[in-house]
Amino acid sequence: MAADDRRESILHAATAVFGAKTYAGTTTDDVARAAGVSQPYVVRLFGTKQKLFLAVLDRALVKLFAAFRAAVAGEPAERTQRMGDAYIGLLAERGLLQSLSAAFLLGGDSEIGPAARGHFADVWRFLRTEVGMDAETAQMFLAQGMLINTLVGLRVGAAYGEDAAMTELLDLCIPEKVDEVLIQLPTVGDAW
Amino acid sequence: MAADDRRESILHAATAVFGAKTYAGTTTDDVARAAGVSQPYVVRLFGTKQKLFLAVLDRALVKLFAAFRAAVAGEPAERTQRMGDAYIGLLAERGLLQSLSAAFLLGGDSEIGPAARGHFADVWRFLRTEVGMDAETAQMFLAQGMLINTLVGLRVGAAYGEDAAMTELLDLCIPEKVDEVLIQLPTVGDAW
DNA sequence: GATGGTTGTAATCGAATGATTACCTCACGG
DNA sequence: CCGTGAGGTAATCATTCGATTACAACCATC
Numbered sequence: 001m002a003a004d005d006r007r008e009s010i011l012h013a014a015t016a017v018f019g020a021k022t023y024a025g026t027t028t029d030d031v032a033r034a035a036g037v038s039q040p041y042v043v044r045l046f047g048t049k050q051k052l053f054l055a056v057l058d059r060a061l062v063k064l065f066a067a068f069r070a071a072v073a074g075e076p077a078e079r080t081q082r083m084g085d086a087y088i089g090l091l092a093e094r095g096l097l098q099s100l101s102a103a104f105l106l107g108g109d110s111e112i113g114p115a116a117r118g119h120f121a122d123v124w125r126f127l128r129t130e131v132g133m134d135a136e137t138a139q140m141f142l143a144q145g146m147l148i149n150t151l152v153g154l155r156v157g158a159a160y161g162e163d164a165a166m167t168e169l170l171d172l173c174i175p176e177k178v179d180e181v182l183i184q185l186p187t188v189g190d191a192w
Numbered sequence: 193m194a195a196d197d198r199r200e201s202i203l204h205a206a207t208a209v210f211g212a213k214t215y216a217g218t219t220t221d222d223v224a225r226a227a228g229v230s231q232p233y234v235v236r237l238f239g240t241k242q243k244l245f246l247a248v249l250d251r252a253l254v255k256l257f258a259a260f261r262a263a264v265a266g267e268p269a270e271r272t273q274r275m276g277d278a279y280i281g282l283l284a285e286r287g288l289l290q291s292l293s294a295a296f297l298l299g300g301d302s303e304i305g306p307a308a309r310g311h312f313a314d315v316w317r318f319l320r321t322e323v324g325m326d327a328e329t330a331q332m333f334l335a336q337g338m339l340i341n342t343l344v345g346l347r348v349g350a351a352y353g354e355d356a357a358m359t360e361l362l363d364l365c366i367p368e369k370v371d372e373v374l375i376q377l378p379t380v381g382d383a384w
Numbered sequence: 385g386a387t388g389g390t391t392g393t394a395a396t397c398g399a400a401t402g403a404t405t406a407c408c409t410c411a412c413g414g
Numbered sequence: 415c416c417g418t419g420a421g422g423t424a425a426t427c428a429t430t431c432g433a434t435t436a437c438a439a440c441c442a443t444c
Contacts, residue, residue, distance in 0.1 A: 001421080002420095002421090003420075003421070006421080006422095020300050021216070021300075022214055022215070022216055022217075022294075022297055022298070023214070023216075023217070024213070024214055024215075024216035024217030025214075025215070025216030025217075027400080027401060027402080028401080028402060028403085029400090029401075029402090037422075037423090038422070038423050038424080039401095039402085039403095039423095040403080040404080040405090040422085040423070040424085040425095041421080041422055041423075043402070043403060043404085044403095044404095044422090048402080048403080049401095049402065049403095098297065101297055101342075102214075102297060104342045104345050104346050105214055105290065105293055105294060105297070105345040106214070106345070107344075107345050107346040107347030107348070107350075107378075107380065108212050108213075108347055108378060108379075108380055108382050110380070113346070113347055113350075113380055116346055117346050117347070117348065117350070117351055117355075117358070120342075120346055120348075120358075121351065121355055121357045121358050124357040124358070124360075124361055125357045128357070128360075135360060135361075135364055136364065138361075139339070139361065139364045139365065140332070140335070142339055142361075143332070143335035143336050143338065143339040144335050146335065146338035146339045146341070146342050147331070147334055147335035147338045149338070150293075150296045150312075150338050152299075153296050153297040153298070153299050154296050154299040154305070154308055154309050154312055155299030155300055155305055155309070156299070156309065156312075158299075158305075158309070159309055159313065163309075163313055165313045165316040165317045165320070166309070166312075166313050166316070168316075168320075168327060169316055169327075169331065169334075172327055172328065172331045173331065186299075186300060187300075188299065188300055188302070188305055190300050193391080193392095194390095194391090195390075195391070198391080198392095219430080219431060219432080220431075220432060220433085221430095221431075221432090229392075229393090230392070230393050230394080231393095231431090231432085231433095232392090232393070232394085232395095232432095232433080232434080232435090233391085233392060233393075235432070235433060235434085236392090236433095236434095240432080240433080241431095241432065241433095
């Protein structure tokens, strides 16, 4: 396989694993196995585990902005609605939003912290300037996103239909689309 | 020192460290050093690192509910406002909200996951039944909380006044109280 | 002043982990 | 055919980490 394709396939696998087990909880061997290559090769392609994680974050943000830009295009009506749907759509790539959540806890890290803050600030500026949201709308939009991330991280899907409280909350957060989304949510039994 | 006091002091230290470095990123030796005891003693008092973390979560939820119940007491007007202030007040204990955030990413863990889901569901039920919030208010309240957790995890305080986007966002999330809160926020340079 | 429980530590162990080294294999151009 | 570079792995290394063991100091109280 060409190195570029291999890189992408490792990044895809790494996204799923980092998202499921957090940064510190993931081993380079976990990623290698998920990608179907040997552990030394992962290290050789990315240098260090930290650089691999930073590459995962960069790739996640590229995909996030692509999804948002597609949602913003077109008529201004219902823009925020479409943006929310786009965010939900990102759940289709296993671990993508979770890897971001994991990074958002690592602000104190000297390498990952600045990258994570920069990415988050980029999102805010995008909402305020490119999308043109007012500050309060943008804040609520982000807040809803962080709540969704929390529910996914908690594997609340496992409680949907079992626990009345969590069912009610998930119905509110993923309006109209719970059924489709539930299928995509990571489950408790996930090996990674 | 009596064992109970020692337990509490270790839990306090562990809260700060788990909050700063996540669950997997924290070592029992980190906690021991922060608490001023030896590493084996931490393990002996709590059994395993996992049980220590679960104890940190239990203690965090006791404090969370205590703060919320105090805010709910009294006249119904401005209740949600007082609850928000109470949440902000929890930032005074270093790592408390972050430790919860760290747990919320570990839903896939066979031990921590159910505990985290249970705690989160407890909060939701509390908001809906004891506080009497309607579903949408409770959802927005939680979402704001998750956004605040994110900002704290990112160490956004480091960017306050430096980055216009982050300054604007922090002003919105911590209305009227940024100055007092900034002092309490963990900084990038924190050893843990 | 022995006895025994409580509070603690030093030393150490086995497993796991990130990284390095040395090597293998195969396609392809000269 | 023969290099030679790209794609990839097995073996291994030094550290780190959670946990265990064995032991020490203190302090009641009979």
